Amino acid sequence: MLESHLQQITCCMGQPVAGNPTQYMMEKAFQAAGLEWRYLTLEVPPEKLADAVAGMKAMGFCGGNFTIPHKVAVLELLDDLSPAAAKMGAVNCVYQKDGKLIGENTDGxxxxxxxxxxxxxxxxxxxxxxxxxxxxxxxxxxxxxxxxxxxxxxxxxxxxxxxxxxxxxxxxxxxxxxxxxxxxxxxxxxxxxxxxxxxxxxxxxxxxxxxxxxxxxxxxxxxxxxxxxxxxxxxxxxxxxxxxxDGLGMLVNQAVIGFRIWTGVEPSPAVMREALEEYLEI
Known part of the structure; x- marks a missing residue:
């Protein structure tokens, strides 16, 4: 059961990972912005992707990230794509707008x-x-x-x-x-x-x-x-x-873009960078 006091939830769907640096960054950024939001990491096998996307919409998730192996497969499950995502033929970020799921790619x-x-x-x-x-x-x-x-x-x-x-x-x-x-x-x-x-x-x-x-x-x-x-x-x-x-800047910046898309709030890149460095122990 989802905690009732949480206003919104974002998620990450893909292969299992040993921890998730993006989750750590996002949660720290939510806290810094005073938002009662959560970022969940969910392992979803390919054959369950359609069910997961339908559930994401039904439960009112504001959006999520999609990782390997779902970046291309999720395209046919979305209602629309940004111009850049349509050109790339791959999505790593999804958000809900007026009951529709829109695909974006924030990596590039x-x-x-x-x-x-x-x-x-x-x-x-x-x-x-x-x-x-x-x-x-x-x-x-x-x-x-x-x-x-x-x-x-x-x-x-x-x-x-x-x-x-x-x-x-x-x-x-x-x-x-x-x-x-x-x-x-x-x-x-x-x-x-x-x-x-x-x-x-x-x-x-x-x-x-x-x-x-x-x-x-x-x-x-x-x-x-x-x-x-x-x-x-x-x-x-x-x-x-x-x-x-180095790749830290790319990871932080794509997270900043996703945060902005989902919340409408400008996050602190410094908080995200600090969280990432803390997670990686550097």
Missing amino acids: KGFLESLRSLTDPADKHVVILGAGGAARAIAVEVGLAKPASLTIVNRTAGRGQELVDLLREKVGAPAELVVLDGDYELPETTDVFINATSIGLGDDEARTPIVVDSLRPGMVVADVIFNPPQTVLLRDAAARGCRTL
Whole structure:
């Protein structure tokens, strides 16, 4: 039974995780904003997703996050999508409005906001490693920001080309594909390099497959990995004079956007960042 004094509840549906940093951030942010809200983490198997979404609407949840493996499957269960989510073909954030469930994707927006703390991708030469869910969300938002070029580097041609086609046809971005074979050497023109894969998650010795010598002073190097915050890629990049961006900013910013969508209240990014660092013990 849900506690009657709670005004609203948000949720996270997806695979089981060892704790949930987003839940910890959200609960701290609710407290700081004086909101009697709860953020619940719910394990939902794929075959029960439709039941879970129907229950979410019936119980009056204001919205929720959807993680792997539900980001694409949930699309057909929603009433509408934001323009960006429709282009990406994936959703990580859902909210209720007038009895309807609307899908949004805050991953790319959160990353772009974080990236702009160092540089605006407009008119820049951007290289993204990966073509999975995170890469897809980031590439669409970066593409909408009008870069000079956008190169997708991926091990498999099929998935990589699918993302490039999406960027060209739906976003109008000047995208091209490089199929990864060994370590990738970043072109001298590269302004921004983004690791949008899971390489390095939970492993502070994992190497991103790029030629380290192609990292150049002044280049912006970003990693979506938030744990550990300082990956091998970022350590190598900093040592070569690059400006670096860790995954904590992306995680905080996408949470800020979700909080704002659900509550209509502007949260404190500082409270969220502090909560995340406390959760990760850094």
